[in-house]
Amino acid sequence: MSIKFEKVNYTYDIGLPSEKVALRDISHIFSDHCFTALIGKTGSGKSTLLQHLNALILPTSGKISIGSYIIDFSLEYKDGKVDERKMKRKRKKKLKDIKSLRKKVGIVFQFPEYQLFEETVLKDVMFGPKNFGKSEEEAKKVSYEALKQVDLDSSYYERSPFELSGGEKRRVAIAGILALEPDVLVLDEPTVGLDADGEKNFLNLIKDIYSRGTSIILSTHNMDLVLKYAENALLLEDGKIVLADRPHVLFKNEELLKRSVLRKPKVLEFADELIKKGLPLNVENIFDIPSLAKEIDRCKR
Amino acid sequence: MKKDKELTFIRDKDISLDSAVTFKNVSFFYEKERPCLKNISFDIKRGEFISIIGHNGSGKSTLSKLIDGILAQNEGDIYIFGVKMQDNNAIQLRKDIALVFQNPDSQFIGATCRDDIAFGLENMQVKQEDMEEIIDDCLRKVGMEEYKDAEPANLSGGQKQRIAIASALARKPKILILDEASAMLDPKGKKEIEDIIFERKKEDKDLTIINITHEIDETINSDRVLVLSKGNLVMSDTPNKVFSNDEFLTSIHLSLPFDHLLVKELNKLGYEIEYDDHEGLIEKICR
Numbered sequence: 001m002s003i004k005f006e007k008v009n010y011t012y013d014i015g016l017p018s019e020k021v022a023l024r025d026i027s028h029i030f031s032d033h034c035f036t037a038l039i040g041k042t043g044s045g046k047s048t049l050l051q052h053l054n055a056l057i058l059p060t061s062g063k064i065s066i067g068s069y070i071i072d073f074s075l076e077y078k079d080g081k082v083d084e085r086k087m088k089r090k091r092k093k094k095l096k097d098i099k100s101l102r103k104k105v106g107i108v109f110q111f112p113e114y115q116l117f118e119e120t121v122l123k124d125v126m127f128g129p130k131n132f133g134k135s136e137e138e139a140k141k142v143s144y145e146a147l148k149q150v151d152l153d154s155s156y157y158e159r160s161p162f163e164l165s166g167g168e169k170r171r172v173a174i175a176g177i178l179a180l181e182p183d184v185l186v187l188d189e190p191t192v193g194l195d196a197d198g199e200k201n202f203l204n205l206i207k208d209i210y211s212r213g214t215s216i217i218l219s220t221h222n223m224d225l226v227l228k229y230a231e232n233a234l235l236l237e238d239g240k241i242v243l244a245d246r247p248h249v250l251f252k253n254e255e256l257l258k259r260s261v262l263r264k265p266k267v268l269e270f271a272d273e274l275i276k277k278g279l280p281l282n283v284e285n286i287f288d289i290p291s292l293a294k295e296i297d298r299c300k301r
Numbered sequence: 302m303k304k305d306k307e308l309t310f311i312r313d314k315d316i317s318l319d320s321a322v323t324f325k326n327v328s329f330f331y332e333k334e335r336p337c338l339k340n341i342s343f344d345i346k347r348g349e350f351i352s353i354i355g356h357n358g359s360g361k362s363t364l365s366k367l368i369d370g371i372l373a374q375n376e377g378d379i380y381i382f383g384v385k386m387q388d389n390n391a392i393q394l395r396k397d398i399a400l401v402f403q404n405p406d407s408q409f410i411g412a413t414c415r416d417d418i419a420f421g422l423e424n425m426q427v428k429q430e431d432m433e434e435i436i437d438d439c440l441r442k443v444g445m446e447e448y449k450d451a452e453p454a455n456l457s458g459g460q461k462q463r464i465a466i467a468s469a470l471a472r473k474p475k476i477l478i479l480d481e482a483s484a485m486l487d488p489k490g491k492k493e494i495e496d497i498i499f500e501r502k503k504e505d506k507d508l509t510i511i512n513i514t515h516e517i518d519e520t521i522n523s524d525r526v527l528v529l530s531k532g533n534l535v536m537s538d539t540p541n542k543v544f545s546n547d548e549f550l551t552s553i554h555l556s557l558p559f560d561h562l563l564v565k566e567l568n569k570l571g572y573e574i575e576y577d578d579h580e581g582l583i584e585k586i587c588r
């Protein structure tokens with residue numbers, strides 16, 4: 001299922017003193033089977049964009065096609081000016097069948113606590129599958145599996161999701177979305193708060209989910225993650241997409257890196273230090289620590 | 302009556318004069334059948350930079366709330382600058398402590414970013430006429446001056462963390478506790494916040510910093526690393542000593558700093574390299 005943004009704009013609090021433009025003229029196609037990482041400074045618009053992917057936020061203007069589901073608020077003109085009356089009518093139409101969209105596109109929020117609400121962890125994870133038509137038994141089965149995938153054992157099932165540590169809450173929130181088995185998995189800074197093991201297992205898990213056909217769209221400040229896992233990186237600056245390309249291409253663009261707030265992944269920063277000292281590494285071969293070690297080895301031979 | 306009150310601020314003579322935070326056999330549980338912190342003892346010195354690491358649910362945030370007096374231990378004693386924390390002095394002792402919560406939303410009290418910082422200052426009895434200058438200065442330092450009148454709830458994740466840190470710094474604490482406080486900042490933002498905190502530390506050598514984090518690379522410059530596992534304090538040592546216990550750390554779900562991980566990979570490929578420091582490692586590889 002591909003997702004297409006056409007000239008999407010979004011402004012918070014229109015007409016209020018707190019009015020804030022968050023997305024500017026976003027046009028982009030998330031391909032049928034993508035692993036895309038959104039990166040960019042604090043406040044650049046990542047969370048806002050991600051919430052458009054399952055219509056939690058509707059564009060101020062522009063068109064979004066999510067598979068066959070279409071939200072069309074593209075601008076209508078009359079005599080060279082925006083036809084406000086026509087636009088109003090467009091926005092008034094109620095969105096049909098939003099539930100089917102939410103089943104296909106699952107999103108894990110930046111602050112997981114805001115998606116937890118049930119009395120117990122197990123009920124919380126089961127809510128989604130049940131809501132989308134699974135029987136109690138089936139819902140239980142997928143929920144057990146999802147909780148296992150985030151390393152929460154049965155001692156957590158009957159506990160309140162609000163009385164957990166930060167990382168445990170994140171795990172429950174992730175499990176709740178995994179249990180939906182969506183076609184597109186949207187994750188807003190999913191590794192924040194996970195311990196080292198939790199992060200490693202989670203990344204292996206989404207790599208596996210991706211290889212089985214699910215699209216992954218996430219935001220992160222972890223550039224090593226982007227380099228190692230993402231097929232595509234989208235760099236946002238003040239609500240605009242300034243680059244959409246392979247991570248290696250992005251991290252080779254020294255000028256852009258200098259101008260933006262990014263740092264290279266740690267593996268590439270380390271490689272640069274070695275290159276400066278005369279070791280002729282080929283950075284294209286480097287995407288994580290083992291491959292950096294191998295590349296060092298290759299050069300030393 | 303007055304005398305009683307004063308007595309509660311007397312230093313305990315068993316606690317050394319340069320102690321900032323002391324735990325003596327502290328235990329805590331949320332629910333009796335699930336102990337959360339088990340018989341924890343440590344002594345953090347004035348001016349120390351401490352990192353706390355540990356797996357999810359190991360008890361780090363709980364520990365920070367005990368230091369800040371938000372939660373009360375079930376057993377044992379906690380001392381702040383040598384003074385035993387009790388029901389009747391916790392509020393007073395807390396004035397020297399600023400805790401930045403793991404989830405910034407749970408600490409905002411003001412309707413605007415300005416008010417949020419002001420609130421903390423009022424509690425510190427800062428003079429009204431000095432207030433605006435301090436607020437502006439703090440907002441500028443964290444790069445949030447244009448959000449002065451914004452509602453904290455309507456900020457992006459990283460912006461929330463910047464305001465939470467600004468509020469904490471404005472109070473000029475003697476003990477600063479950061480609970481994953483910059484986890485949502487972009488890489489350069491993280492560096493900026495680090496710089497601000499260490500600038501403050503230069504001005505006040507006695508500032509005690511306790512940094513709770515999952516980013517192991519953040520801990521390598523700390524004086525000491527405390528390691529929690531399942532509610533136990535399992536290690537308390539210099540970063541180099543802690544990270545030489547490679548297998549143990551892995552067994553409690555933790556990882557190593559970048560440089561150490563690379564050395565391990567190179568060892569696997571047959572290079573006999575030992576880790577001393579970063580520069581040394583670069584030299585050894587290029588040799």
Ligand SMILES: Nc1ncnc2c1ncn2[C@@H]1O[C@H](COP(=O)(O)OP(=O)(O)OP(=O)(O)O)[C@@H](O)[C@H]1O
Nearest residue numbers: 012022042043044045046047048455457458459460
């Ligand atoms: N509910 C809201 N009301 C008003 N403005 C908002 C709201 N949410 C976000 N904004 C503003 O919109 C802009 C984009 O925010 P967004 O949350 O999309 O950023 P982000 O890229 O996800 O940042 P971060 O990396 O810090 O999470 C920011 O300037 C932010 O202050």
Ligand SMILES: Nc1ncnc2c1ncn2[C@@H]1O[C@H](COP(=O)(O)OP(=O)(O)OP(=O)(O)O)[C@@H](O)[C@H]1O
Nearest residue numbers: 163164165166167168331357358359360361362363
């Ligand atoms: N409000 C609460 N009620 C009951 N139990 C709780 C509560 N908060 C935390 N716990 C439990 O106490 C233990 C320690 O939690 P704490 O939040 O201190 O862990 P942490 O080390 O900060 O973990 P994380 O890295 O995930 O933030 C966990 O097992 C957690 O489930």
Ligand SMILES: [Mg+2]
Nearest residue numbers: 047110457458
């Ligand atoms: Mg965000």
Ligand SMILES: [Mg+2]
Nearest residue numbers: 165166362403
């Ligand atoms: Mg915590």
